Amino acid sequence: MSKKKTAMLLFLLSIVFAAITLGEDIMHLSKSYQALRQEMVENQIKARGITGAAVLGAMLKVERHRFVPEIMKPLSYGDRPLPIGEGQTISQPYIVALMTELIICSSISGETAIKSAPSTAAKRLKVLEIGTGSGYQAAILAEIAAEVYTIEIVEPLGVRAQKLLEELGYKNIYVKIGDGYKGWPEKAPFDRIIVTCAPEEVPDALLGQLAADGGRMIIPVGEAGATQKLVLIKREGDKYIRDFITYVMFVPMVGQKDGVK
Numbered sequence: 001m002s003k004k005k006t007a008m009l010l011f012l013l014s015i016v017f018a019a020i021t022l023g024e025d026i027m028h029l030s031k032s033y034q035a036l037r038q039e040m041v042e043n044q045i046k047a048r049g050i051t052g053a054a055v056l057g058a059m060l061k062v063e064r065h066r067f068v069p070e071i072m073k074p075l076s077y078g079d080r081p082l083p084i085g086e087g088q089t090i091s092q093p094y095i096v097a098l099m100t101e102l103i104i105c106s107s108i109s110g111e112t113a114i115k116s117a118p119s120t121a122a123k124r125l126k127v128l129e130i131g132t133g134s135g136y137q138a139a140i141l142a143e144i145a146a147e148v149y150t151i152e153i154v155e156p157l158g159v160r161a162q163k164l165l166e167e168l169g170y171k172n173i174y175v176k177i178g179d180g181y182k183g184w185p186e187k188a189p190f191d192r193i194i195v196t197c198a199p200e201e202v203p204d205a206l207l208g209q210l211a212a213d214g215g216r217m218i219i220p221v222g223e224a225g226a227t228q229k230l231v232l233i234k235r236e237g238d239k240y241i242r243d244f245i246t247y248v249m250f251v252p253m254v255g256q257k258d259g260v261k
């Protein structure tokens with residue numbers, strides 16, 4: 001074999017070898033993301049008392065690293081919120097799980113209907129989210145509920161989330177670019193409303209779009225830059241029962257503030 005041919009053969013072999021190692025690296029990476037997700041569920045979510053099988057299953061399944069910018073991927077299963085661009089953040093995994101559990105599985109004022117049969121009962125729920133952001137919370141909800149309607153005010157974020165959610169195969173998530181203060185009147189009423197940005201007061205429009213027979217809303221309320229109160233609201237006809245859950249820190253709800261109570 002001539003020197004030239006040997007060099008060519010070695011070159012081809014090195015390409016094949018590089019391709020194999022790259023493949024292994026990628027496999028290793030995806031395996032380790034799965035392992036990281038498992039750890040996240042055990043150490044951050046179960047350990048803090050979230051027990052709903054539907055919520056734990058969704059947190060285990062949805063690939064959080066797909067929802068963060070490339071540079072943040074290694075941190076995507078950490079116990080913290082992360083920047084997603086446009087000055088916005090993806091919430092801490094525990095907060096996503098807590099808010100989901102509170103509206104999907106948990107009970108307030110002694111009501112236990114959904115807690116006893118989370119997966120079948122939840123499968124019928126129509127949910128509205130205000131603040132699509134990365135689309136992660138919407139994906140978690142879509143694993144559990146029937147339909148998820150989600151509104152984002154920052155167009156590039158909404159467009160990116162919609163594209164990703166489509167790519168991931170979600171057919172039950174509807175993204176709208178707009179101001180969440182007004183809700184989504186054409187699609188109301190909603191069994192559940194989850195607000196992932198903080199208004200100073202609960203918007204009237206959202207209260208009005210909550211299903212009258214046991215609709216529930218989870219919403220952080222308070223001033224921008226300070227800690228806000230995470231509040232669970234349950235509607236029974238014209239009655240709205242409010243429960244304080246904990247203190248949280250969300251980005252402010254921006255946009256038109258008409259209709260604020």
Ligand code: SAH
Binds near residue numbers: 091151153252255
């Ligand atoms: N749920 C998101 C995180 C939300 S961050 C996730 O899982 O990634 C809060 C989001 O609310 C930001 O993207 C912000 O642009 C959006 N937002 C703020 N005010 C809004 C409003 N009035 N209507 C709709 N979205 C709003």
